[in-house]
Amino acid sequence: AQKVTQAQTEISVVEKEDVTLDCVYETRDTTYYLFWYKQPPSGELVFLIRRNSFDEQNEISGRYSWNFQKSTSSFNFTITASQVVDSAVYFCALTAGANSKLTFGKGITLSVRP
Amino acid sequence: KAGVTQTPRYLIKTRGQQVTLSCSPISGHRSVSWYQQTPGQGLQFLFEYFSETQRNKGNFPGRFSGRQFSNSRSEMNVSTLELGDSALYLCASSPRAFQETQYFGPGTRLLVL
Numbered sequence: 228a229q230k231v232t233q234a235q236t237e238i239s240v241v242e243k244e245d246v247t248l249d250c251v252y253e254t255r256d257t258t259y260y261l262f263w264y265k266q267p268p269s270g271e272l273v274f275l276i277r278r279n280s281f282d283e284q285n286e287i288s289g290r291y292s293w294n295f296q297k298s299t300s301s302f303n304f305t306i307t308a309s310q311v312v313d314s315a316v317y318f319c320a321l322t323a324g325a326n327s328k329l330t331f332g333k334g335i336t337l338s339v340r341p
Numbered sequence: 342k343a344g345v346t347q348t349p350r351y352l353i354k355t356r357g358q359q360v361t362l363s364c365s366p367i368s369g370h371r372s373v374s375w376y377q378q379t380p381g382q383g384l385q386f387l388f389e390y391f392s393e394t395q396r397n398k399g400n401f402p403g404r405f406s407g408r409q410f411s412n413s414r415s416e417m418n419v420s421t422l423e424l425g426d427s428a429l430y431l432c433a434s435s436p437r438a439f440q441e442t443q444y445f446g447p448g449t450r451l452l453v454l
Contacts, residue, residue: 262442270429272445318384327372327435328397329443331384 229254229321233332240309241340247305248335250319256280259323261295261302266316266334275317278302309339342368345434345446353452359420362449366413366434372396373415374443375407378429387430390415391437419451427453 230253240246252261263275276288278295285294290310294303306313316334346365354360366373375387386399390409407417413434419426429450433443 264445269447270431270450271447272431272433274442274444277442320384326397327374327389327391327441327443328386328399329374329376329384329433330386333383 229256229259229323229330231319231321231330231332233319233335235335236333237336237338239338239340242311243308244339245305245307246309246337246339247303248317248319248337250302250304250332252300252302252319252321254321254323256323259321262320262322262329263293263302263304264318264320266318268315272318276304306337309337311339311341313337314339345432345444347430347432347446347449349449350447351450351452353454354422355454356422356424358422359418360422360451361416361418362430362432362451364415364417364432364434364446366415366432367444370434370436370444371413372435372437372441372443373409373413374433374435375415375417376431376433377401378431378448379425379427384431387417422453424453427451 232251259280261278264272290307292305318334319332320329348363372391374389389397393409404420409415429448431448433445435441435443
């Protein structure tokens with residue numbers, strides 16, 4: 228069985244601060260994919276990033292970066308120089324094995340104050 | 342390319358009724374998955390369809406069912422509605438199968454009175 232834990236529930240920052248969202252996952256499969264999605268108040272889940280279990284290279288994409296560490300089963304997501312438009316609920320998700328089912332964490336509510 | 346579309350966007354029903362929700366995937370996508378989102382349980386997987394076949398099913402009662410058509414459009418049906426079925430129902434599509442990125446629609450907000 229898969230499990231995703233997002234220990235942080237709510238984070239509040241002031242605009243231009245950097246913020247890191249934590250995610251810890253559990254799976255027995257050796258092949259798996261990790262995702263981050265953003266859910267603004269409108270409700271639609273917006274895909275942000277995807278990483279597979281064989282690639283631990285961490286990357287930066289614009290203001291987003293992520294830190295994938297298999298040794299600690301963590302897949303943390305950082306927003307640099309946060310903006311008010313970044314205010315949303317952020318979900319970490321996992322899919323593993325021959326399966327398309329996404330297992331989501333409980334989500335982190337990020338509030339960016341001007 | 343147009344994104345995933347879901348209709349209706351909002352729905353109000355009463356207990357005991359049934360409801361059908363519709364999802365049109367991104368053009369060319371053949372896999373459609375459905376998720377239920379509630380404040381208490383979060384995002385939970387309902388089922389996934391690929392090439393008109395249900396490939397995977399979550400832990401929901403038989404009142405929840407779905408189907409996929411030859412054009413990859415999908416519908417889900419909930420019969421004998423209960424108050425606890427009030428939720429945001431999200432549909433997602435992906436090109437093929439297995440660990441591909443799923444792209445979500447705006448959801449259907451169902452309120453059961």
